[in-house]
Amino acid sequence: MKSVQLNNNVLRDGHQSLAATRMRTEQMLPACEALDNWGFGALETWGGATIDSGLRFLDEFPFDRLDALKKACPKTPHMMLLRGQNIVQYAHFPDDVVTAFIKTSADHGMNIFRIFDALNDTRNMKCAIDACKAAGAQAHGTICYTSSPVHTVAKFIEMGVELEKMGADAIVLKDMAGLIPPMEAFAIIDGLKKQLKIPVWIHTHDTAGLGASTYMSAIDAGVDAIDLSVSPFANGTGQPDTTRMLALLQGHPRCPEISEQQRKSLREVRTHLEKAYAELGDFTSHKNEVIDVDTLEYQVPGGMLSNFRTQLKEQKMEDQFDAVFREIPVVREALGWIPLVTPTSQIVGMQAFLNVKFGRWKQISPQAADIALGYYGRCPAPVDPVVQKQAAKQAGKEPITCRPVEAPGAVHKHMEDLRKELKAKNFPSDDEHCVIHAMFPPQLEKHLKGEGPKPNPVVLPAEIPKAAPAPAPAANTSTGPQKKYGLTINGKRIEVGVEEIV
Numbered sequence: 234m235k236s237v238q239l240n241n242n243v244l245r246d247g248h249q250s251l252a253a254t255r256m257r258t259e260q261m262l263p264a265c266e267a268l269d270n271w272g273f274g275a276l277e278t279w280g281g282a283t284i285d286s287g288l289r290f291l292d293e294f295p296f297d298r299l300d301a302l303k304k305a306c307p308k309t310p311h312m313m314l315l316r317g318q319n320i321v322q323y324a325h326f327p328d329d330v331v332t333a334f335i336k337t338s339a340d341h342g343m344n345i346f347r348i349f350d351a352l353n354d355t356r357n358m359k360c361a362i363d364a365c366k367a368a369g370a371q372a373h374g375t376i377c378y379t380s381s382p383v384h385t386v387a388k389f390i391e392m393g394v395e396l397e398k399m400g401a402d403a404i405v406l407k408d409m410a411g412l413i414p415p416m417e418a419f420a421i422i423d424g425l426k427k428q429l430k431i432p433v434w435i436h437t438h439d440t441a442g443l444g445a446s447t448y449m450s451a452i453d454a455g456v457d458a459i460d461l462s463v464s465p466f467a468n469g470t471g472q473p474d475t476t477r478m479l480a481l482l483q484g485h486p487r488c489p490e491i492s493e494q495q496r497k498s499l500r501e502v503r504t505h506l507e508k509a510y511a512e513l514g515d516f517t518s519h520k521n522e523v524i525d526v527d528t529l530e531y532q533v534p535g536g537m538l539s540n541f542r543t544q545l546k547e548q549k550m551e552d553q554f555d556a557v558f559r560e561i562p563v564v565r566e567a568l569g570w571i572p573l574v575t576p577t578s579q580i581v582g583m584q585a586f587l588n589v590k591f592g593r594w595k596q597i598s599p600q601a602a603d604i605a606l607g608y609y610g611r612c613p614a615p616v617d618p619v620v621q622k623q624a625a626k627q628a629g630k631e632p633i634t635c636r637p638v639e640a641p642g643a644v645h646k647h648m649e650d651l652r653k654e655l656k657a658k659n660f661p662s663d664d665e666h667c668v669i670h671a672m673f674p675p676q677l678e679k680h681l682k683g684e685g686p687k688p689n690p691v692v693l694p695a696e697i698p699k700a701a702p703a704p705a706p707a708a709n710t711s712t713g714p715q716k717k718y719g720l721t722i723n724g725k726r727i728e729v730g731v732e733e734i735v
Contacts, residue, residue: 236489237482238274238458240434241475243506244302245277245314247466250438250534253516253543254286256466258298260509264463265305267498272489273309274458275345278302279338280313282575284321288669288676292685296341296665303342312345312373313338316575318357318638322672323576323600325357325609325638327645332364334668339368341665347405347436349375351577354610355395356636362400373434374401378408378421379532381570383614386417390424393433403432403457408447409534409574411438411470415450422454432457438470438534442524445473445481452487463502465510469522475499518542531561537578553589560585563593567620568604569612580604594620602628608637646671 243264248256268276279299287293303311318325320334335346346365350357358374365372374396376389393404406413406421413421418435425433435451437444437460448459460472467474476499482488510517520542533541545551561573564584571577584601588594602624603609605616611634625631633640646654651670655662660670660681669677679685 234486237452237456237487238434239272239475239478239489240275240277240312240458240460241268241271241273241462242277242436242460242472243268243462243466243502245279245281245283246460247462247471248513249282249286250471251466251469251517251521252510252513254282255290255513255516256509257291258287258293258301260512261302262305264502264505265302267502269306269309271495271498275310275312276306277313277460278306278311279343280315280321280347282321284669285673285676288673288680288685290686292680292687294680295669296337299338299341299343310344311342312347313343315346315348315361317348317350317361319351319576320668320672323579326671327638327647328360329648330646330651330668330671331360332367333648333664335361335364335370336368337664337668339365339370343370345371345373347373347375347407348401349377349405349407349574350610351377351574352571352604352610352612353377353392355392355399357610357638358396359399362396366400371402372400373403373405374399375405375407377572377574378406378413379410379570379572380412381565381613383570386420386424389421390428393425394428397429397431401431403434404429405434405436406451407574408435408437409572409578410528410532411440411442411444411447412529412532413437413447414443415446418447419450419454422451422456426455434458434460436460437472439468439473439524440470440528440534441526444468445478448473448478449481449485452482452485463499463506465503465507465522469524476503516543527558531558532565532573533558533561533582534574534578537573537575537582541582553586556589557582557586560588560593564588564601567594567617568601569614569616571604571612576600577604577609594623597624597627599628605632606630607633608640610637 244261248254279302283298284295287295287298315321318331320326320331346361348358348361348365353376362372362374374393376392378389389406396404404425406418422433422435433456435448435456437447439445451459461467461475461478462472464474468477476496479488479491542554545554561581564581565571565573568581571581573581580598580600583598587596587598604612605621605624606628621632638645648667651667652662655666655670658678660666666677
């Protein structure tokens with residue numbers, strides 16, 4: 234029986250779910266060689282909120298991070314999370330921008346694009362799947378798991394079959410909030426495996442304490458790969474820890490063979506990450522680290538829990554947390570039982586906040602109005618007609634049923650428009666800057682003008698002068714020499730040594 238493949242998400246979803254996506258590239262680099270050598274099937278290193286957060290809060294140009302991590306982890310396939318027609322933003326972008334982003338990312342070394350749509354509307358995934366195939370990368374069609382009166386095992390399996398027909402190279406069952414009970418995971422994976430010819434992967438979180446047991450059931454059902462992380466960026470709102478999962482799998486016929494050196498390597502990675510976690514104390518919370526069964530009711534993904542707590546804390550509104558989250562199921566039902574995953578999780582969270590602050594549906598956010606009117610895609614169930622009517626009145630537009638990017642009157646900036654805007658400001662106008670400008674124009678401009686937030690951007694390994702010889706390692710702590718990376722932090726240059734671990 235074939236061993237289950239283990240992926241690792243610590244460099245993306247791990248810190249997105251537990252530290253508000255604030256881990257800097259230089260904090261990741263010392264762990265990269267060990268992660269690359271460990272034997273993971275894939276490393277999630279980019280995508281999701283890391284592109285926005287890295288540019289907005291850390292002054293890192295996104296493709297610089299991808300280049301640095303690809304250089305530091307050259308052997309293991311890299312994967313990223315892509316929001317279909319939203320790319321890594323909240324709005325829909327024209328097909329040529331989506332295609333350019335994927336081609337450019339593949340040119341920078343991205344191997345696997347995990348493509349989802351927040352409403353599970355496959356119309357919003359087709360362009361990205363086609364672009365991945367054209368770029369020679371793997372397109373993983375992703376099913377966002379949620380529970381509601383309109384979501385069933387049969388519907389999820391039906392979506393997987395549709396994505397395979399669209400050209401997906403694998404299917405991922407994405408349980409972004411850690412909701413899926415083990416037996417339902419078994420039923421969905423078993424059904425997909427019986428009907429598909431392509432691999433089936435699963436992704437979950439341990440927010441409600443179900444994650445590891447859900448993985449065990451999925452493995453029993455024949456799932457090909459699971460996503461893990463490394464403590465302290467694991468468990469709670471993150472993925473189950475790798476060492477913990479290996480202990481659960483001990484004696485299982487599908488448990489991978491793990492050497493003592495691999496176990497030692499994980500301990501060394503954890504030691505480094507504990508230091509990084511401590512450095513990010515302003516963005517972590519004990520509440521994100523522990524089991525929260527309430528998530529089974531409000532269904533909020535781990536990344537949003539981490540970020541939302543931080544945002545409420547910054548606004549000195551922590552006392553509103555429980556009231557806002559109790560309102561989330563009310564909003565979700567009114568909007569057609571939509572899954573909660575970026576961007577819908579943030580939109581529903583904000584609308585729940587507005588309902589608590591101003592009264593239910595007294596004020597509708599523009600984004601919630603767009604969901605109600607079909608501008609994000611097909612909702613799984615009909616939208617509450619009263620809410621839809623009020624949304625249309627407030628937004629000044631009518632509901633649509635077509636693919637959102639093709640909506641009548643939609644105004645989009647295509648690649649040539651973006652290029653002209655950048656040239657007019659004497660900014661770089663290559664595809665890398667065009668696609669980032671499409672999504673985050675103010676943040677990119679601040680970065681290019683040197684007005685971004687500190688710390689300063691990481692210095693890429695390729696740009697680093699030859700380092701001084703590394704000191705000899707302590708006995709029995711490494712099997713090889715160190716690689717040195719030069720970094721600039723708060724204007725001060727430092728060097729970081731990374732031990733070779735095999």
